Amino acid sequence: MLQLKYLQVEGFRGFPTKSDVLDLATPAVLLYGDNHQGKSSILNAIEWCLYGDQCVGGRSGIRERVGGWEIVNRNASGATVGLAIESEQGVTTIKRAQVKGLGKKGRSIEVILPDGTRKEGDEAEQEIMRLVGLSFRDFATTVYQHQETIRAIVIQPPSERNDAIDRLLGLSDYLNVLDGIRRSKIADAQKNLINQRKQLETRIEEALRIRQEDLKDKKREAVDSGLDESELNEEKLLEGAENVKKQMEEFASELGISAAPVSSPSDWKDAPSFGDEAQKELDRLWSESPDLKEQSELNARRTEADALKTNYESQRQALGTAKAKPQEFEREYGTQAEINHQIENTRKENDAVDDQIRQVSPKAKLVEEGIAVLEATRPDESTDVCPLCGETVPNLLDHLRKEWAERIEAQVRALKARRAALAEKRAKLIDLKTQHESLTENLAKAREQLAGAVQRAAEFLDRELTDQDDPAALLSIEIGKIDDRLKQIAEAIKGKRETLNRISQSLNRLSLLHDVLELEEKIGRIEKIAESDEYRELENIRDGVAVFVVDVEVLDRIVRECMAEEAKDKMKAAGDAIDDYFQKIVGNPAAQKLIVEIEEDKRTGGNSYTFRDQDGEEFKPISSLGDMNGLALSMFLGLVKAYGHPIGFVLMDDPSQSLGSRQKKRLVEVLDEVCRSGRNIVVGTMDSELQEFLESSLTRAKTIYEFSKWGPQSGPEVVKRV
Amino acid sequence: MGYKEKVEDKIRGSLERPEERMKLWEQIATAYEEGGLQQVESMLAEKAEVLRDRFENVMDKLQKML
Structure with a gap:
């Protein structure tokens, strides 16, 4: 050894x-x-x-x-x-x-x-x-008897004690593999897929219900538009498309323009593109029809005539006002010549007053002018220098003011008042003159603007207009003519618009027919979804997952079986030795024989160890911690002995x-x-x-x-x- | 005989899918020897993930058909 x-x-x-x-x-x-x-x-x-x-x-x-x-x-x-x-x-x-x-x-x-x-x-x-x-x-x-194995068996609760005994018996690899399998939660993944598949079934049913309701609505709409329920088929749709093409050609001919070719649909799925193409061509024909073009031009001309007439009438009224104002002014204040004459007279009268002032006091004018000059002197210049002789006289300005106030002012006061009144009158006359000139200018401008309005009306009417013509009346006549023509065109367009509406209705019926056929196809596809490759693939994957889960479960069970068998084999081989050591170490008089029973733990699927005495009574309830320690040592030493x-x-x-x-x-x-x-x-x-x-x-x-x-x-x- | 061989013996003796289960067991045992129970957990979870991805991919296609 x-x-x-x-x-x-x-x-x-x-x-x-x-x-x-x-x-x-x-x-x-x-x-x-x-x-x-x-x-x-x-x-x-x-x-x-x-x-x-x-x-x-x-x-x-x-x-x-x-x-x-x-x-x-x-x-x-x-x-x-x-x-x-x-x-x-x-x-x-x-x-x-x-x-x-x-x-x-x-x-x-x-x-x-x-x-x-x-x-x-x-x-x-x-x-x-x-x-x-x-x-x-x-x-x-x-x-090697580890501390942990003794501790676990002595102290842990029963479920974990089973785990500890498994490990004491050398079954850790089985336990660890089982733990890894359990933690992977494979069965949960399968449940998740089953739920998703159930949700898909619900969605299929829901989609079918919604499509069938849509189909019902579309069929009702199609019948309301004039189609018979028996006509809701592809043949009718293709026939309707040919009919639309024929209607469009006739319409183009009625309008007097040529229609561009529109491709016929080869099956019902082409209906939307045919509808778009036809609608586009229809819009073109309509926008290019001569009646519509003329209607558009006449409407524009009528709008212009209205504007010219309104403008002319407005300018004519403005001229009348501009003419009346100078007349009223002259009636109140006189003509331009009369105002000028008054201004001249006022000037002459003023000169006469000045002469009288000079005659009353020859000195007065000089003193008055001297004060005016000195008062206008700059602050840095002396006011003591005489503006007439140039000699310096101390306090000259004060002296002149005193002279004026005490001796001269009384003599010329009345004359000066007269002169002030004349100045005021003259200012008023000059203001009147300015007002008259402004009124005269306004009148000239009004005449010019009216002439412009007349000129534009002449150009619009394409003829010369003299003072003898009434542009407003001429424009009214022209507007009347335009209105008559527009009425004629509207009548002509009404018939063509009815044709246009009929074609549009035909196109709408084609669209409804297409929607019905499309919904029927979608419903058919949903009804047959269970036969699709994708659905079959889904079923295969689901079955694959189920097989995988079963395989893992079977392996899990096999591992547990092997673990239980190995535990039983080891206990069988070492049972007598364990009992022998147990009796020798523990010496519990109540347990003269130790029998280890191994069963499957119904809760965990692992091993469950029960220790019984010679009478088949469970040993654990009467055992102390020391007995459990002895049991653990007995198992270890028993395995040592049995292994050889x-x-x-x-x-x-x-x-x-x-x-x-x-x-x-x-x-x-x-x-x-x-x-x-x-x-x-x-x-x-x-x-x-x-x-x-x-x-x-x-x-x-x-x-x-x-x-x-x-x-x-x-x-x-x-x-x-x- | 170790735990691995004992399980293999049992798989060989089973009637259903012995080859496939033997292959799966070999993968489990290899994962365990390489990285313990965590490796077993992640290896199995990964296999389930692959199947789930395929499943969801087909589910998407079917949803679009509705």
Whole structure:
């Protein structure tokens, strides 16, 4: 059997630095120490060295290793584990390493075989498998008792306990595959497609109903337009199109212009394009018909005649007003000559008053003019210089004002009043003169505008107009003539418009016929949708999905069957050994025989484990946590015993979690039995009571390592005690 | 015999669609070995997605026929 020889770790989990070489060759190797001192790291290192990535993450089947379970210590750049194993051929050494942060590139494995041959990479992995001869799953079930398996069975509720027992039995691969299948929710995807298909059926029914109602409406419309229900067919449509063409040719002939050819529809589907083409040609014929053209021209001419007549009458009225205003003005204020004469007389009278003022006081005029000159002097010039003689006289302006006020003003006051009155009169006369000139100009302008209106009327009437003609009357006569002609044209157009309307109605009937035939075709297509290639393809895909879902369900069932069979096989093989260990470890007087019953869990479809006693009574209700712990250990040790694989050692991590004192002592007796049967044991424990029992009751040679003083930079202090 | 071989034995012994189911099982087992249960989940979901896309594509065509 394979036996462990020694182990050395560096940078692996709880060991940031290189450890001493640990001797694992004695029948019992006991790892003592409190929690988080590195005991489990030693057991993990053995497993990782043999199985590498298989024991990491979700694939390991060990829940605590899913996410965040780090191989390389946080204060190390890489991890290296060296392990020596002895077989009948000699000692094989294995060295597995991983550099932090390099992924697969940073991983290496090296094996040195007993004959000194060195193997690396895949070849090294193959040599390890050849040596160990056990899959990782079997190793984890029958060689290495993890803390988690005990904890899960002891603490978890029944449904999860079943899962934990499955994993203890090495059924994790089945469980994981089933979990992956369940999470893919294939059946939900199928339900979704079934729902979509049902919705399609509803839409088909709805579309059919709507189209049938539309068809009913269109048929009613067609009958209302003059078609018989029996005529709602393609033959009638094509016949109607030919009829429209004939009507159009006759219409063109009636209008006196030639019609452009319109292509006949080859089947009912051409009806819309035929209708568009025919309507376009109809519009052209109508817009180019001579009557319509003349009507349009005459309407324009009539509008122009109206405008000319209105303009002439307006200008004539404006001239009358412009003539009346000067006459009224002259009646009130006199003619232009009379106003001019008055202005001249006023001027002469003013000169006479000036002479009188000069005669009354010869000095007065001079003083008055001197004051006026000095008052007009600029601020920077002196007002002391006489404007007549040029001599400087102090305060000359004040002196002149005083002279005027005291001596001259009284003498000329009446004359000056007279002169002011004359000036006012003259200003009024000049204003009247300006008003008269403006009225005269307005009159000239009115005459000019009237002449323009007459000229435009002459051009419109195409004849000369003299003062003897009345343009308004002439324009009225012309408007009357236009109206007479428009009446004649309207009469002629009325008949042609009726023809046009008849053709339009024919086109409308063609359009209705087309709509009826199109709806009938659509309804036919919807009614036959279930026979279409697309519908058949949809059915095929639906069937494909159903087959796929059934296949997945069948595989799911097969996986469950295999899982149940394997569980039963293992329990059958190990049943007696499990019962034997259970009696030895637990010693519950109420359970003299342990029977494990495996059934299908109706809720989950997985395995359901029931533990019964010799009377068939369920064991669980009376069991303590210690009993459950004992049960878990019994199952592990029973599987170890039943398997009979070539690995000659067992790894146990904290096996006494909930055991009582007596049960711990019994466990050690069982371990002693295991040792004596040829299997070495490596046990990690913090339980001082168990340590005492191990030291006092294990009859085989033992090596004890004490783990303590763990620090993040230094790792644990490991002291060997033999 | 591992879990994979045990399931294969059962599939071989089944009457209906043994070849197709064997092929599907091989895909499931390969996905599991490559990426665990998540890979099984995504591989199956992807297969369902392909069928759903085809289904919806044909559904669109049929909708247009209405």
